Amino acid sequence: MRIALFATCIVDAMYPATAKATVRILERLGHEVVFPEGQACCGQMHVNSGYLKEAVPVVANHVAAFDTADYDVAVAPSGSCVASVKHQHPMVARSCGDAALEARATAVGAKTYELSELLVDVLGVTDAGAQLGSYFPHRVTYHPSCHGMRLLRLGDRQSRLLRTVQGIDIADLPEADQCCGFGGTFSMKNADVSSAMLQDKAANVEATGAELCTGGDASCLMHIGGGLSRQGSSTTTLHLAEILASTMEEPASVTGEVRVSTGKALR
Amino acid sequence: MTTFLGMPALPAFGSGNLFAGESFPKAAHRELGNAQLRANLGHATHTIRDKRQAVVSELPDWEQLRDAGSAIKESVMARLPDLLEEFEKNFTARGGVIHWARDAREANEIVAGLVRETGETEVVKVKSMATQEIGLNEYLEEQGIEAFETDLAELIVQLDHDKPSHILVPAIHKNRTEIRDIFLREMPGADPALTNEPPVLAMAAREHLRRKFLTAKVAVSGANFALADSGTLAVVESEGNGRMCLTLPETLITVMGIEKLLPTWQDLEVFMQLLPRSSTGERMNPYTSLWTGVTEGDGPQNVHLVLLDNGRSAALADEMGRSALHCIRCSACMNVCPVYERTGGHAYGSTYPGPIGAILSPLLTGIEAEENSSLPYASSLCGACYDACPVKINIPDILVHLRSVDVDSKRGTRKVPSQMDVGMKAASWALSSGKHLGLVEKGLPLGRLAAGRDKKIKKLPGIAGGWTQSRDIPAPPTQSFRDWWAKEHKSAAPSQAAPSRDDKETQQ
Numbered sequence: 174m175r176i177a178l179f180a181t182c183i184v185d186a187m188y189p190a191t192a193k194a195t196v197r198i199l200e201r202l203g204h205e206v207v208f209p210e211g212q213a214c215c216g217q218m219h220v221n222s223g224y225l226k227e228a229v230p231v232v233a234n235h236v237a238a239f240d241t242a243d244y245d246v247a248v249a250p251s252g253s254c255v256a257s258v259k260h261q262h263p264m265v266a267r268s269c270g271d272a273a274l275e276a277r278a279t280a281v282g283a284k285t286y287e288l289s290e291l292l293v294d295v296l297g298v299t300d301a302g303a304q305l306g307s308y309f310p311h312r313v314t315y316h317p318s319c320h321g322m323r324l325l326r327l328g329d330r331q332s333r334l335l336r337t338v339q340g341i342d343i344a345d346l347p348e349a350d351q352c353c354g355f356g357g358t359f360s361m362k363n364a365d366v367s368s369a370m371l372q373d374k375a376a377n378v379e380a381t382g383a384e385l386c387t388g389g390d391a392s393c394l395m396h397i398g399g400g401l402s403r404q405g406s407s408t409t410t411l412h413l414a415e416i417l418a419s420t421m422e423e424p425a426s427v428t429g430e431v432r433v434s435t436g437k438a439l440r
Numbered sequence: 441m442t443t444f445l446g447m448p449a450l451p452a453f454g455s456g457n458l459f460a461g462e463s464f465p466k467a468a469h470r471e472l473g474n475a476q477l478r479a480n481l482g483h484a485t486h487t488i489r490d491k492r493q494a495v496v497s498e499l500p501d502w503e504q505l506r507d508a509g510s511a512i513k514e515s516v517m518a519r520l521p522d523l524l525e526e527f528e529k530n531f532t533a534r535g536g537v538i539h540w541a542r543d544a545r546e547a548n549e550i551v552a553g554l555v556r557e558t559g560e561t562e563v564v565k566v567k568s569m570a571t572q573e574i575g576l577n578e579y580l581e582e583q584g585i586e587a588f589e590t591d592l593a594e595l596i597v598q599l600d601h602d603k604p605s606h607i608l609v610p611a612i613h614k615n616r617t618e619i620r621d622i623f624l625r626e627m628p629g630a631d632p633a634l635t636n637e638p639p640v641l642a643m644a645a646r647e648h649l650r651r652k653f654l655t656a657k658v659a660v661s662g663a664n665f666a667l668a669d670s671g672t673l674a675v676v677e678s679e680g681n682g683r684m685c686l687t688l689p690e691t692l693i694t695v696m697g698i699e700k701l702l703p704t705w706q707d708l709e710v711f712m713q714l715l716p717r718s719s720t721g722e723r724m725n726p727y728t729s730l731w732t733g734v735t736e737g738d739g740p741q742n743v744h745l746v747l748l749d750n751g752r753s754a755a756l757a758d759e760m761g762r763s764a765l766h767c768i769r770c771s772a773c774m775n776v777c778p779v780y781e782r783t784g785g786h787a788y789g790s791t792y793p794g795p796i797g798a799i800l801s802p803l804l805t806g807i808e809a810e811e812n813s814s815l816p817y818a819s820s821l822c823g824a825c826y827d828a829c830p831v832k833i834n835i836p837d838i839l840v841h842l843r844s845v846d847v848d849s850k851r852g853t854r855k856v857p858s859q860m861d862v863g864m865k866a867a868s869w870a871l872s873s874g875k876h877l878g879l880v881e882k883g884l885p886l887g888r889l890a891a892g893r894d895k896k897i898k899k900l901p902g903i904a905g906g907w908t909q910s911r912d913i914p915a916p917p918t919q920s921f922r923d924w925w926a927k928e929h930k931s932a933a934p935s936q937a938a939p940s941r942d943d944k945e946t947q948q
């Protein structure tokens with residue numbers, strides 16, 4: 174299968190290792206990965222902040238980058254960005270009265286999958302250890318991000334994959350389905366409430382005694398990791414793709430750059 | 441020359457207790473500082489949402505019930521004028537009197553006039569969101585008429601000269617010791633030896649209220665539902681105090697929003713399953729009162745209904761927002777909302793707090809009203825409210841819609857564009873082409889430099905400083921994925937290219 178990678182802006186710029194891990198997983202399964210170079214961002218930040226007019230060129234760019242490329246399915250290591258491509262892009266096109274763009278956006282959305290969705294539903298991965306050689310001998314807790322859970326209805330696809338990684342020790346996260354408080358510009362516009370939500374999430378992560386908190390969205394992990402770091406926690410975050418790509422021969426690096434302790438508590 | 445008579449006037453926006461007096465972030469900052477409030481709220485919302493989850497899970501057809509509730513409400517909104525006329529005809533035929541009120545002022549004047557006609561200066565009230573919305577108690581007080589709340593939680597809030605913090609549990613923000621102190625301070629003749637035991641507190645309130653029920657000649661109520669096919673009104677409650685109000689006095693005045701109609705008795709069946717499970721986490725609420733006009737010799741002989749618009753027509757005119765009017769005031773959205781859980785209801789200013797309030801208040805008043813434009817941003821868009829809503833109001837989508845209405849309403853009005861405006865415009869350029877983003881990513885090493893030796897960015901300027909008040913940002917990688925990919929695939933076709941094994945440098 175020819176699979177187009179939508180790296181997402183945050184992974185492209187901040188977490189290239191997550192995109193590389195995604196490529197490794199798909200190639201290990203024998204698929205060909207292409208990277209439509211015109212891609213940039215799904216535009217979710219603009220839409221969710223109310224800047225629909227400014228979102229139009231971002232959405233148009235994504236649609237153009239993906240409906241001209243030659244591939245069978247597209248994948249992104251981010252539930253939130255996939256939800257935006259599927260649910261928001263047609264709406265943005267409608268808002269500017271562009272019926273042709275709406276039709277193209279809908280078609281691109283229909284071919285776009287979140288990573289665990291693609292692995293489980295399309296590529297038939299049921300056992301990451303056996304099929305991908307995933308090996309990760311660490312104590313890990315898992316945060317299911319809101320948009321994957323509620324907009325894409327990913328269900329237990331991510332945690333099922335995670336549980337089949339060899340050597341892994343999964344600690345259940347208390348109140349796992351609670352939002353971490355990121356919410357894009359919400360974390361800046363309502364910084365106090367966002368911090369209060371993060372504080373509870375970080376405390377729950379800490380309570381598990383896990384070395385790492387994983388999940389399917391780089392943005393939520395950056396938020397949770399940033400809070401843990403400020404709190405001086407030794408727990409860090411790592412994207413699910415990197416755990417799945419980790420093998421005995423090529424282990425994922427778990428020394429996060431955010432991990433250095435300052436001893437300063439979250440406010 | 442043409443005679444242009446103009447477009448029909450747009451429906452008027454609502455007035456009353458629908459406005460945030462200060463911006464949500466400011467109010468939230470203050471409320472977050474109250475540790476007792478947060479503890480009370482966290483405890484109460486967790487208890488109710490666990491109860492709700494349990495009784496919802498035991499119904500195999502819960503999702504179909506939600507679909508039915510949503511579909512019925514949608515059909516009601518599509519033919520609201522016809523249903524209102526049908527209801528008016530049937531209600532009037534059975535001895536009731538209908539009054540139409542465009543806004544809070546008109547509704548208050550109608551109610552005060554009706555009370556004055558009876559010659560009474562006291563009314564008992566069953567908990568009503570509509571009368572909270574129009575500020576009826578305050579208006580009646582100005583007119584020399586005293587209104588006594590009879591719902592236990594409303595009574596607590598009223599005695600404390602406070603405002604409700606929740607639709608269903610107005611005193612959710614108070615614990616029982618605080619309630620005992622309020623009773624001792626404000627309730628005439630309260631036993632000085634009052635303890636903070638719930639049954640003791642309930643009995644004290646009961647004694648206090650019983651005197652009012654037996655003497656009051658006029659009652660004011662809200663209504664949960666109105667059935668068009670028979671002109672019937674319904675009130676759903678837990679304590680029975682509402683039933684006392686609805687049956688004992690001689691005059692009953694109900695104030696109800698025009699959106700509460702249901703076409704038929706049969707439709708009520710769906711909502712009688714959805715409402716109690718969503719609100720109190722009960723299979724059935726203890727008291728359901730239904731009344732159809734006047735019955736000679738039994739119950740109130742003067743039955744009035746004030747049908748309140750107060751911005752509902754304006755909300756109905758908003759194609760994207762109108763489903764907010766499907767709300768049956770169950771509070772399930774606020775009990776699962778992580779923002780509400782931490783700030784409480786007062787932070788939202790309006791009678792309607794939480795996720796539904798964040799869309800309903802600006803829809804009823806218009807986004808440009810006072811500080812209401814800050815309400816649609818009071819959400820991380822996590823979507824828990826949409827999942828919990830028994831009538832499937834897509835609150836996150838409406839929040840986003842209202843944000844865009846807000847942004848558009850401010851376009852070109854500022855002398856100096858806001859930081860957000862500038863940032864969004866710049867980001868739109870950077871993110872609307874792979875080439876642009878690639879160029880911006882060339883600056884990643886600068887970010888790395890700013891992060892310093894511990895590889896963390898701890899302070900950002902401007903609005904981005906909101907992030908760094910409690911979170912670090914990792915140092916950016918030395919190379920973006922895009923650049924890595926381009927380098928890897930320069931000479932080889934994608935199918936042959938092996939990913940680099942040397943990506944330690946860019947591991948997060």
